[in-house]
Amino acid sequence: MSDEPIDSFDFDTEDALPVLTDALHGADDGELFLETSVSESLVFDDGRLKASNFDSGRGFGLRCVSGEGFGFAHSSDPTLDALKRAAEAAAAAKRGKPGILAAPPHGTNRILYDPVDPVAAPGFDAKSDLLQEIDAYCRAKDSAVVQVSASIAGSRRAISVLRADGDMKTDVRPLARLNVSVTVERDGLRETGSAGAGGRAPFAQWIEPSAWKALADEAMRIARVNLDAVDAPAGVMDVVLGSGWPAVLLHEAVGHGLEGDFNRKGSSVFSGRMGEQVAARGVTIVDDGTMPQRRGSLTIDDEGTPSERTVLIEDGILTGYMQDRMNARLMGQKPTGNGRRQSYAYPPLPRMTNTYMLAGDHKREDMVASLKDGIYAVNFGGGQVDITSGKFVFQCTEAYRVIDGKIGAPVKGATLIGDGPTALTKINMIGDDFAMDPGVGMCGKGGQGVPVGVGQPSLKIEGLTIGGAA
Numbered sequence: 001m002s003d004e005p006i007d008s009f010d011f012d013t014e015d016a017l018p019v020l021t022d023a024l025h026g027a028d029d030g031e032l033f034l035e036t037s038v039s040e041s042l043v044f045d046d047g048r049l050k051a052s053n054f055d056s057g058r059g060f061g062l063r064c065v066s067g068e069g070f071g072f073a074h075s076s077d078p079t080l081d082a083l084k085r086a087a088e089a090a091a092a093a094k095r096g097k098p099g100i101l102a103a104p105p106h107g108t109n110r111i112l113y114d115p116v117d118p119v120a121a122p123g124f125d126a127k128s129d130l131l132q133e134i135d136a137y138c139r140a141k142d143s144a145v146v147q148v149s150a151s152i153a154g155s156r157r158a159i160s161v162l163r164a165d166g167d168m169k170t171d172v173r174p175l176a177r178l179n180v181s182v183t184v185e186r187d188g189l190r191e192t193g194s195a196g197a198g199g200r201a202p203f204a205q206w207i208e209p210s211a212w213k214a215l216a217d218e219a220m221r222i223a224r225v226n227l228d229a230v231d232a233p234a235g236v237m238d239v240v241l242g243s244g245w246p247a248v249l250l251h252e253a254v255g256h257g258l259e260g261d262f263n264r265k266g267s268s269v270f271s272g273r274m275g276e277q278v279a280a281r282g283v284t285i286v287d288d289g290t291m292p293q294r295r296g297s298l299t300i301d302d303e304g305t306p307s308e309r310t311v312l313i314e315d316g317i318l319t320g321y322m323q324d325r326m327n328a329r330l331m332g333q334k335p336t337g338n339g340r341r342q343s344y345a346y347p348p349l350p351r352m353t354n355t356y357m358l359a360g361d362h363k364r365e366d367m368v369a370s371l372k373d374g375i376y377a378v379n380f381g382g383g384q385v386d387i388t389s390g391k392f393v394f395q396c397t398e399a400y401r402v403i404d405g406k407i408g409a410p411v412k413g414a415t416l417i418g419d420g421p422t423a424l425t426k427i428n429m430i431g432d433d434f435a436m437d438p439g440v441g442m443c444g445k446g447g448q449g450v451p452v453g454v455g456q457p458s459l460k461i462e463g464l465t466i467g468g469a470a
Contacts (some may be wrong), residue, residue: 037058071093107169117154134180178196178206184227191229196440197211260324269388278316282315
C-alpha cells in the first residue's frame with residue numbers, strides 16, 4: 001500500500017486541485033480527504049478459529065464549510081468524474097455566500113509511530129497459531145476454564161489532506177490489538193474475565209510469550225475473582241477508583257463535555273464556564289495526541305492539523321476545549337488537532353485523543369484505608385452518559401467492599417451513578433500511581449467510532465451513588 005493515498009486513484013494532485021479550488025471558492029474552509037486502508041482480524045473461540053476477516057479499501061471525502069454549515073460528499077470510486085460530482089454536491093453548501101478561505105494548518109516534523117503494517121506481519125498462520133496457543137495455555141493452567149475467546153486485529157491507514165492552495169499533508173497510521181476473554185466455572189456458577197492491549201506499533205511487543213501470557217493470566221484472575229463476588233450494596237458511598245482504564249469514566253462523563261461543538265452550541269454543562277472552578281483543587285485534565293505509539297495518538301488530525309497536548313482543566317479551573325477547525329473558527333479560538341473522522345466516508349468532528357488526569361501525591365493504600373464503608377472500583381465495563389447534564393451510569397467489572405479501611409469481598413452488580421461535573425468537585429485524594437489504559441479504547445460520537453486512550457491515577461471520590469442488589 002502506497003504511503004501516498006492519491007497514488008492509488010485514477011487522478012493525481014494536478015487533476016484534483018482545480019476541482020477542489022472551484023468547489024471551495026467563496027467557502028470558509030474545506031479539504032479533500034483521501035484514504036487507503038487495509039485491516040485484518042481473527043477470532044479463536046471455543047477451541048476453533050471462529051472468524052477471520054480481511055478488508056482493504058480506498059476512497060475520498062470532500063468537504064465545503066460555509067458559516068456554521070458544511071456540504072460533504074464521499075466516494076469509493078477512484079475516478080476524476082466521481083471527484084467532480086462530489087465537489088458539485090459539497091459546494092452547494094455555499095448557497096452564494098461569500099467567504100474567506102482559512103489558512104492551512106502549520107506543518108510538523110514530529111514522528112509518533114512508524115509506518116509499519118500490522119496486517120503483513122506476522123502472517124495469517126502465525127496469528128492463528130498464536131490464538132490457538134493462548135487457548136491451550138488457559139485451559140492447561142486452570143481446570144476451571146470452560147471457554148476461551150482470543151482475538152487479534154490490525155490495520156494500517158494512509159491518509160492525505162489536500163487543500164485548495166495545494167497544501168497536502170499525509171499520515172500513515174498502524175493499529176494493533178490483542179484480546180483474551182476467559183470463562184471459568186465452579187459449582188455450576190460461571191463468570192468471565194477479559195484483558196487486552198494494543199497501540200500504534202507492530203504486534204511484536206504484545207505477542208511475546210511474556211506479554212500474551214500476562215494478558216491471559218489477568219483475564220483468568222478477574223474471572224476467578226468474580227466467582228467469589230457477593231451482591232453489591234446500594235446507597236451513597238465514598239469510592240476509590242483504580243488507576244488506568246477506570247479513566248473511561250472521566251472520558252465519558254467529562255471529556256465529551258469539553259469538545260468544541262457541544263460548547264459552541266451551548267449543550268454542554270461546561271458551556272460558558274471558561275476560567276471558572278469546575279473541579280476540586282489538584283485536578284488537572286489533559287488531552288494529548290502527541291504520546292508516541294499510544295492508541296489515540298495522531299501525528300496530524302483528519303484536517304491536517306498537528307496534534308497537541310491541550311490542558312482542559314488545570315488545578316480545577318476550566319482552561320480549554322478540544323477543537324476542530326470549524327468550531328475553533330466560530331468560537332474565535334485555535335484548532336487543537338482534535339478534528340477526527342472514522343474514515344473518508346465521514347466529516348470530521350472534534351474528538352478526544354488520549355485524555356487523562358495528572359497524578360497527585362497520595363498513596364492508593366491510604367485512600368483505601370480512609371474508607372469507612374465504601375467501594376474500591378478496580379475496573380469498569382460499559383456505561384451511559386448524557387452530554388447535556390453529564391449524568392452517568394457505569395458498571396464495575398471488578399470491585400471490592402471496603403469497611404473500616406480493609407478490603408473485603410469482591411462485589412458484583414455494582415454501578416456508579418452520578419454526574420461528571422459534580423463528581424469532579426468531590427475528588428479529595430489523587431494518587432501518585434498514574435497509568436494509561438493498556439490500549440483498548442474506542443469512542444463513539446455522531447455515529448463514528450475512533451480509537452482513543454484514557455489514563456488516571458487512583459482517585460477517591462466522596463458520595464457517589466452505588467447501584468447494587470443488596
